[in-house]
Amino acid sequence: MMNPLIKGLSPGRLSLLEGFCCLLGILVFALCIHKVDFTGYFAYLGLLFSAYVISRSIQDIASFKEVFGFVFEGRRVLVYTCIGIVSGCLLAILNNYLHEEPICPANLTRFALIASMIGIMEELVFRGYLQTKMRFLGPAIAIATASAGHTAYKYLVI
Numbered sequence: 001m002m003n004p005l006i007k008g009l010s011p012g013r014l015s016l017l018e019g020f021c022c023l024l025g026i027l028v029f030a031l032c033i034h035k036v037d038f039t040g041y042f043a044y045l046g047l048l049f050s051a052y053v054i055s056r057s058i059q060d061i062a063s064f065k066e067v068f069g070f071v072f073e074g075r076r077v078l079v080y081t082c083i084g085i086v087s088g089c090l091l092a093i094l095n096n097y098l099h100e101e102p103i104c105p106a107n108l109t110r111f112a113l114i115a116s117m118i119g120i121m122e123e124l125v126f127r128g129y130l131q132t133k134m135r136f137l138g139p140a141i142a143i144a145t146a147s148a149g150h151t152a153y154k155y156l157v158i
Contacts, residue, residue: 067128
């Protein structure tokens with residue numbers, strides 16, 4: 001059952017509302033995560049709120065792809081993605097070889113793995129979810145909104 005407050009909204013306005021509510025939750029997280037008193041718990045409430053807003057849009061795998069902007073335009077995108085991944089790995093190996101370091105660092109810590117997961121999640125939320133929600137406003141506004149949201153998040157979290 002749909003909430004009566006949002007029942008009469010057009011799809012564009014609903015998309016805009018969902019996008020900004022998700023962004024609001026993430027900004028609350030960024031603002032409160034470094035607090036040492038009880039207000040630090042508001043950070044987790046912000047994340048829960050954002051997760052709830054995103055989850056309302058996901059019904060199945062197809063809607064998951066649509067919500068996060070996974071649009072594959074043929075094999076060419078897949079080929080370029082594979083080339084990019086392989087090139088990045090080869091350049092990393094070459095860099096380590098030239099600096100006489102092991103190809104795979106022995107002291108790869110949990111922090112490095114968690115930090116890479118944070119980057120992936122930021123991309124999913126800002127470039128995927130938020131930019132997709134703002135797409136109806138036009139590509140320039142969608143990109144600017146997602147970029148501004150990501151910049152505000154980074155500013156508050158650091």
